[in-house]
Amino acid sequence: MAPLLSMNRISKRRPDKAREWLFDDITAAIDKGERVALLGASGTGKSTLLRIAALLEPIDDGELHLEGIAQISFKPEHWRKKISYVAQAPVMLAGTVEQNLRTASELHGTLFDEPLARRCMAEAELGHLDWKKPAAELSGGEKQRTALVRSLLLRPAMLLLDETTSSLDPTSKEAVEHMLNRWAEREGTAMAWITHDMEQSRSVSDQIWFMGDGKLLERGDTKAFFQGPSTEQARRFIQKPIEREAGGNE
Amino acid sequence: MSNLALVSTLVFVAITAFLSIRKKLGLEKDILIGTVRSALQLLFIGYVLHFVFDTRNPVFIVLILLSMIGIAAWNAGSRAREIRGIRLRIAITLACTEGLTMALLLGFSIIEPTPQYIIPVSGIVIGSSMIVAGIYLNQMKRELEASRGEVETLLALGGTAKQAIQGAVKRSVRSSMIPTIDGMKTVGLVQLPGMMTGMIVAGADPIEAVRYQMLIMFVLASSAALTAILLSQISYRLWFTKDVRLVQSPKQDTKS
Ligand SMILES: Nc1ncnc2c1ncn2[C@@H]1O[C@H](COP(=O)(O)OP(=O)(O)O)[C@@H](O)[C@H]1O
Numbered sequence A: 001m002a003p004l005l006s007m008n009r010i011s012k013r014r015p016d017k018a019r020e021w022l023f024d025d026i027t028a029a030i031d032k033g034e035r036v037a038l039l040g041a042s043g044t045g046k047s048t049l050l051r052i053a054a055l056l057e058p059i060d061d062g063e064l065h066l067e068g069i070a071q072i073s074f075k076p077e078h079w080r081k082k083i084s085y086v087a088q089a090p091v092m093l094a095g096t097v098e099q100n101l102r103t104a105s106e107l108h109g110t111l112f113d114e115p116l117a118r119r120c121m122a123e124a125e126l127g128h129l130d131w132k133k134p135a136a137e138l139s140g141g142e143k144q145r146t147a148l149v150r151s152l153l154l155r156p157a158m159l160l161l162d163e164t165t166s167s168l169d170p171t172s173k174e175a176v177e178h179m180l181n182r183w184a185e186r187e188g189t190a191m192a193w194i195t196h197d198m199e200q201s202r203s204v205s206d207q208i209w210f211m212g213d214g215k216l217l218e219r220g221d222t223k224a225f226f227q228g229p230s231t232e233q234a235r236r237f238i239q240k241p242i243e244r245e246a247g248g249n250e
Numbered sequence B: 001m002s003n004l005a006l007v008s009t010l011v012f013v014a015i016t017a018f019l020s021i022r023k024k025l026g027l028e029k030d031i032l033i034g035t036v037r038s039a040l041q042l043l044f045i046g047y048v049l050h051f052v053f054d055t056r057n058p059v060f061i062v063l064i065l066l067s068m069i070g071i072a073a074w075n076a077g078s079r080a081r082e083i084r085g086i087r088l089r090i091a092i093t094l095a096c097t098e099g100l101t102m103a104l105l106l107g108f109s110i111i112e113p114t115p116q117y118i119i120p121v122s123g124i125v126i127g128s129s130m131i132v133a134g135i136y137l138n139q140m141k142r143e144l145e146a147s148r149g150e151v152e153t154l155l156a157l158g159g160t161a162k163q164a165i166q167g168a169v170k171r172s173v174r175s176s177m178i179p180t181i182d183g184m185k186t187v188g189l190v191q192l193p194g195m196m197t198g199m200i201v202a203g204a205d206p207i208e209a210v211r212y213q214m215l216i217m218f219v220l221a222s223s224a225a226l227t228a229i230l231l232s233q234i235s236y237r238l239w240f241t242k243d244v245r246l247v248q249s250p251k252q253d254t255k256s
């Protein structure tokens, strides 16, 4: 069977310097229900790669396939309904928390599953949140989790999570990890996480993709990756978490 | 107005130029160009109208209306040069607004079907619609800077182009209509509109002039609504690429 998402020799030029490649010749695939952690230093193009997979960013070369069908034969909105990107900086839409949570069902004319929404919010430790509250008034962490639940309720086949716990305290972070692990199990949703948190990447992924030097340098089993990465870059990357985060350009 | 009186109006140009030189505003060249252009353009249109009123041939009326629409569309389209095909959409919008408005005005016999009525009223309708279209485009550009996140969020949730841009469109339509509607609230108290003033100066009864001005105010409100809504409907897709991503805003924003 064809993988859920396959990327075939994807290349992308730098948005600022069009003559240089941000990355090139990236080939990777992810199966239904599979969980991937995408690692790499800041600025290597991890967000760009996920945005490409969600058709939010154009590619300069290569092909994308969803369940074996080429991207050009999809209406973009159908593709994005199946492969949904959750941005690192959450954007709350105008209106209340409830209106935000209802977005997917409003867009697609489907029934709003309120019990499911309540359960997800509770699992994300937002059970106490008043749904009538204007979403703009939420704290950063509350916004990030509300945006995540908003995307879950779309029930995509694959979720692209861009540092989705970056503004959460350790407790809520763990709650979100559990919620997403349970969700993936129940719904068979594939997930690709960008994270700078090695602990997290271990607990939420079956596979690691490691980006560096404009390439997808490593692609393999999570355990094997942490036991012994095959490239020098990856070895240095997992050894020096402090330096890596301090040297970020984001 | 006598020729001598007409020439004497140059005293106002002299005042403007004097102030510019005195205060080193550096506007003398623009003042000169503006003076010459407004004199030439107005004289030109005066003779054209004189000719059209004489011949009464409907072909000339249509030609004049079409060139008004063309110039207005070109002008308003400069607000969003980077959006391909915007001028054509504005031209279509202005033509529809003008066509519908005229059809109603003539159909209900509100104005007489003579060039003396059709051309000036059309000029007012097209000119004001041009301004509405310009404000709409400016506002959309601002929206798509400020609300990029909103649009992308909706796209990422599987929304269509129309669904994703709906909020930005609605806010821009509102902003483009507000000046016209505010104008309705203060007209006569704050400003005396040009057309009414002109009629009174030319000797018409002020009450008669006011009746026409009321007509114009209501026509302008409806043409503002028609223009903004029509333009938003036929142009929203232009803000997206073929594969429904927002078009990149130009790196160096051109002066608008
Ligand atoms: N809109 C943009 N304009 C200019 N440069 C950009 C833009 N988006 C991303 N970049 C650049 O592209 C590179 C990759 O960015 P990104 O994909 O966000 O990296 P990562 O998520 O791995 O940190 C960075 O160097 C960033 O500065």
Ligand SMILES: [Mg+2]
Pocket (backbone or CB within 6 Å): A046, A047, A048, A088, A162, A194
């Ligand atoms: Mg990033």
